[in-house]
């Protein structure tokens with residue numbers, strides 16, 4: 655039986671921390687669906703179309719990884735896709751309370767679907783989409799934090815000129 659897992663998120667934008675989870679997830683499951691969903695607690699900077707475009711650019715090299723968009727409850731999406739596993743990345747204890755609540759509520763809504771957590775690699779433990787946006791908004795260097803192919807697309811949201819930087823991450 656094919657093991658399908660869903661990796662949901664707002665990916666606003668996708669970071670190297672997300673990529674680390676996707677890469678490891680693609681080796682763990684037969685099929686991994688990276689699903690852009692809306693987080694009602696956040697107002698995205700990038701449109702759904704832009705977020706999908708960025709994910710498609712960086713994930714095209716993974717044959718068992720698909721990119722999709724869904725507006726609605728994650729558990730309904732998992733049911734639609736016949737996926738029994740949701741994977742989430744955990745960076746720090748600060749992530750735990752919210753993710754614990756989400757895992758519990760999703761399990762209540764459908765006990766057949768399991769949420770599994772992967773610890774983010776320590777080198778990305780500080781990284782989040784919000785931090786990337788904050789650095790970029792102040793013309794800071796985001797090299798090494800996001801995939802190289804997306805560097806210009808992300809900076810274009812904030813500035814129209816190149817930001818010279820020499821990050822060594």
Ligand code: PNS
Pocket residue numbers: 662663664665691692693694696726727728729756759760
């Ligand atoms: O990257 P994020 O912002 O932490 O991702 C959160 C996301 C989009 C996975 C979460 O907000 C979500 O599942 N949204 C869909 C609505 C839903 O199912 N909420 C949980 C039950 S109330």
